[in-house]
Amino acid sequence: QLQLQESGPGLVKPSETLSLTCTVSGGSISSSSSYWGWVRQPPGKGLEWIGSIYYSGSTYYNPSLKSRVTISVDTSKNQFSLKLSSVTAADTAVYYCARRAGGRELGPWGQGTLVTVSS
């Protein structure tokens, strides 16, 4: 059964870079037609897609975040990562990683990790 798990610092200072990693288990990140992505949810608010990456490195980003986002993949570790630069308090959120297989909906999802931006 495919499982995803987010990891990374829970506290980031304003203006710094948020870095998270998603580890995939129970399947290969190099699976054809699977994209791997990030979604965030500010406390008490809705869901926002951040971006997705194919194992080859091809990416799609949300235009609203594109200038600050980098998603990368490490097939040797079966992991993909998110970097969000120049963070502010507005970037405080639960960050989820998720797979998108075969042009379908997102799923499965990781359990999520709360990242707080504060000095």
Add this chain to the structure above:
Amino acid sequence: DIQMTQSPSSLSASVGDRVTITCRASQGISNYLAWFQQKPGKAPKSLIYAASNLQGGVPSKFSGSGSGTDFTLTISSLQPEDIATYYCQQYKSYPLTFGGGTKVEIK
């Protein structure tokens, strides 16, 4: 970008009631629509994909319909375990977008 508008933003219904949530896309998305259920502190869980297909293991009291721009999620008989926030999501094109959510409570 395709905007997804859900209504209502919240609702309160009695146990056993039939509940309907609507989702409207700003442009046609065929049937590239999913519905998610999210309980507090948990990741979203997929209920329905391709507008009307039930995910494996999801109770048949959940159903989805629609195509193009207008979609609905129906819970045929509301139970206490259905208390959650429900989101629609379009996957016709990038950027993937979600509706604002509908919080379902028991009256």
